[in-house]
Amino acid sequence: MELNIITSIITFFYFTVNKIEVECLIKLFHTLVVEPSDRHAIVGLDRNTFRNILHVTFGMTDDMIMDRVFRAFDKDNDSCVSVTEWVEGLSIFLRGTLEEKMKYCFEVYDLNGDGYISREEMFHMLKNSLLKQPSEEDPDEGIKDLVEITLKKMDYDHDGKLSYTDFEKAVRDENLLLEAFGPCLPDIKLLCFVYCALQNVYVFKRKPGLQ
C-alpha cells in the first residue's frame, strides 16, 4: 500500500520530491502520529498535534495562520491530515515551486475561502503586526493604514480586495510579498534543519513536544 502512495505522490508532484525523500516523509509521519485509541478512527494528525508540529518544528506562532495552514493541508476537510496530505503539504514546504507556494499561501490567507483576500481578512491577519503605541488615539489606525498600503501595492484591478490574479502578479513582481500576511512557510534555516532531520528521523523524535 505504501508503495502505491509513493508512486502516486511522485507522479502527482512531477517529481519535485524524490522517492527517497517521500519515503522519509512517510516515516516521519508515522513517528509523529499518535496511535488512535479507537481502531476505527482515521489514521492521521489531528489539529492539535499538527499545530504543535508547526509551532515546534517550523517556528510558526500565529494561531490564526496555523489553523489556516492546517486547513490548507487538510484537503478533504476531515479534520485530520492523512499521510498523503502530509507528504503533499511538506513537498511544497521543501521543494515547492513559486507557483505552488503562491497557491498555498493564497489559500492560507483567504480566511473564509471565498477566493478573495478582503480588507477585513487583511486586517485580521495584520492586527498584531505593529507595536501598539499608546500615544495614538486609534490603536488600529496603523493597521488600517498598513492594509491600505498593501492594497495599493497588490490590488492591481482596484476592486478593494485581492484575487489570486492580483496576488500572483504582485508576488511575481516582488517575491518578498509571498508571505505578505504572516509567515506560513518555514524559513530557510528551519528547512535545512528539517532536511537534515529527514535523513535521520530520530532526531525529530527527540524534540520535546513531539511524541
Next chain:
Amino acid sequence: AAGGVGQGLVRFPAPRPDSVYLPLLVTGGGGPVPIATPPTTAASRASGSREAGAGARHTSLIFAETMGVALTRAAQWTSAGSGTGTLEITPLNESLLNDIIKFADSFSSRHPQEAAFVFREPLEWKTQLDYSRFELGYEISGTTIQSEERDKDDQPLLLLSASTIRVRSFGQLSRLLHVAMEKRLKEAQACLEANRDPIVKILGPGYGTIEGEDMSMVRLLDRMKKDDDPDTEIKMKISLLLQQLDMQLLNSSLKRISQEVRLTPAAVKNEVDLLKHFSGEGENTVLESLEYTSDYEFSNGCRAPPWRQVHGEIGYLIVKPHDTDPLYITCSTAGVFLNGGRGKEKDDIDYERKSDIYKDLITLLRERSPKFVENMAKQDYTFFEEPTYEKHYRHMEIVDAEDLGQSQKFYDYSEKNVFEKTKSPPLKSKPIDKKLEPSLKWNDKAANKVMKEEKENRAIVPESKKKANILSPGPIKGQSVSKRKVSDKSDEISESSSESEEDEEQPERHQEGNTDLPSEYWQIQKLVKYIKGGNQTATVIALCSMRDFNLAQETCQLAIRDVGGLEVLINLLDTEEIKCKIGSLKILKEISQNSQIRRTIADFGGLQIMVKILDSPDKDLKCLAAETIANVARFKRARRTVRQHGGIKRLVGLLDCVPLGSANLTPHLEKDIEVARCGALALWSCSKSTKNKEAIRRAGGIPLLARLLKSPHANMLTPVVGTLQECASEPSYRLAIKTERMIENLVKNLSGENEELQMHCASAIFKCAEDEETRDLVRHHGGLQPLATLLSNSENKELLAAVTGAIWKCAISRENVTKYG
C-alpha cells in the same frame, strides 16, 4: 522667613535638556547661589557682616537689586574669585541690568510714597563715583557725603564715605541713578554684586526667599489685619512692585534666552567636518587647517575635559586661516568664541573667553578672516546655488567686472556639461589646479567670442554666479575650484588608478527648512515608523511599499536619511530575518547612488554588516550585499573599511563560479554567475585603492578574473575589465595580464558593441603596453586594427582618450608602427 519678591525665579526655566548643561549661575564660593537658603544666610554671606553696624545710609542703584534676587538665577555670574561673585558682562545680564535701572529710575516719580520708605538695612557697595558729582540735595563734608533727606531718627538716607556708599530708600536710589549718569550701569552692577539678597535688606528678613511656596503675601495680609502699622502696607506695596518687576525680568530674560543658540556636540561636529572638506593646502581652500586639540571624544560627543564640560564647553579647535595667526577657539553650548590659546606647555589651554560669543564657527571665522569669507564665496559658488550671504556684496558690483563674470560663466556652463556627460564612466580624476591654468586661458579666449551673444541672454544668468566671480581676484583663480574635476586626458588615464576622493569633496547638504517638504517625506516617515515598530510581516510590507517611491530621486533618498530610515535599514541587516534583509538591501542598493547616503551608510557601520552577509548561503542576499558594497565603496574610507573587515577576500570568493559559456545552465548555476558578477562590481569599486589591489591579488583574484574575462556577456565583462584596468597600474597585475593570456580577451572585446567596455579594454592595454612583449601580443592578436577603427569612428571622448593612449603606447614598438601605417 517667608518667600520674597525674587521668588519667581525659583521657577526659572529648568535647564534645557541639552546633553551639556551650562549652569546659569555659578557663585564665587562654588555651587549655585542657593536661592533656597534661608535669607539670613544668603544675606550675610553675600553682602556681609560689614554692613551690619552701618546703620542706614543709602544708595541708589541698589534698589534695583531687589529684583536682584531674581537676578541670582537669571543672571550669569562668573566663577572667578571668592566671596561676592561678579556679574559677567553678557548681553543677557546687560539687558537685565538695564531693566532694573529703568525701574529704579522711575520709581520715585511713579510711587512717591513707597520711594520714601526707609530700608531695613542699607544697601552698601563700593562706588566709583567721585564726589564732585553730588551737588544739590547732598551735604558734603570732607570725605563724606550725606543726603539732605533724613529718616525720622535724623539719619541720612544716603551716605558716601571712603568710596563706600550706603543707600536706604528708593527715592535716594533714583537720585543716585541720576547723579551717576553714564556710570549707572557700573553702579548697578556693583550694587547687585555686593548685595545678593537686597529684598531682605529692604524689607527685612521676613521677606527673604525660601524654598517652596511663596507665602509672603499671605503673611503680609495677616499682619496687615492684625495691626494697623502703615509700614506694613507700604512694605506690601513694595513687595508687590518688586514681584512685578521680577516677573518682567523673568519674561524678558526668557525671551532672550529662547533666542540664544544652543550648540550641540553633533552640530559642532558637522560644522567642523564640513569645513574640513574645504580646508587644506592651496589658494582656494577656506582655511589652511582646522584641528581639534584633542583626539579623544567622550561618549556624549564632547572633546572638552569633563571639568570644562560642566561649563558647557564642547571642544577646542585650532584653526589656521590663510590670512591671520592661528585662532584658538572654544565651542560651547552657548556659542563659539576665542579662548586664550595654548600655554607654553603644550597641553594647557587658557579657557578664559577672549572674544564675543558667535552663534557658530562659520560666523566667527567670517568675522576674523576676510580670506575665509572670500573663499567661502567661491566654494558656495561651486556647490550651492544661492549662498545666503551674498547679498552683502550686491552693491560691490562693478560694470567692468560684469564682462569678466560673463565670459567665465559661459565657460563654466560648457565645462560643466562636458563633465556631466563624461561623469558616468568611472575613470577618476584628480583635482589638478596648476595644470589647469593654460587650458583655462585658452577657454577664456574662446569664450570671449561667444560672449557677445551671451550678453544678450544675460537675464538668464543666475545672479549668484556673476557675483561669485566678482569676488575672486583673477579669472583663473576664481575658476580653479569649480574645475577641480576637470583634468587633461593623458593625465587622467595615468592617474585613474589613484585613490579618488570623488565623494569626499562634496559637502553635506541638508534639506532646507521644514517649510515645503514634499509629500513623499511624510509617507516615507510613516513607512519607516512601520519598519521600526512592526514585526517581520509589517516590515516586509513597508519595505516593499518604500520601493515604490522613486528611489533614484534625491528627495526620496534624503528623506529616508532625514527621518532616520538609514539606521533602521542597516539595523535590519543585522537581524535573522532573511526577507527583511533582502528588502532592506534592495532599498540601500538604490539609494546608495547618492554620495551623502553612502557616507551615512559607512558611518552607521553598514559596510561591516554587508561584508558579513557575503557569507550567507542565500544567493540573492549575497548579490544584493555585493552590489550595495559596490555603490558604497566609492570613497576611500569605505574601501578601507571593506578591506579591514575581510571584505576583499569574501568578494574574491564570490567570483568562483562554474566555467562560463557552457550551454544550458541550470537556474542554480545562472545564479552563481550572477553572484560572481556582483562580486566583480564590488571589487571594481574597491580596486581604486592601492592596498585593495594588493589584497585582491593575495586573495587569488587574478586567475578568477581571468576566467570571468572569457564570459560572452558585457554586463559581466565590464566590471571585470574595469577591475583589471584599475589594477593594471600595479606591475604585478601587468605581468599577470600578460602571462594569464588576458590580452587576447581584451583585444577581442575591443570590437564589441559596448563603448564602456571598449574603453576599459583600451585603457587596460594602454597601461599594460609598457612592456614590449605585451605590445607584441596586442599586434599578434590583431588588436591594432580595432584600435584604429575606434579612433576614427568614436565620438565618445573618454573612449577616444583611452584608445589614443593605447595606440601611443603600442607605437613604441617598431613593428606596430609599420603595421599600423
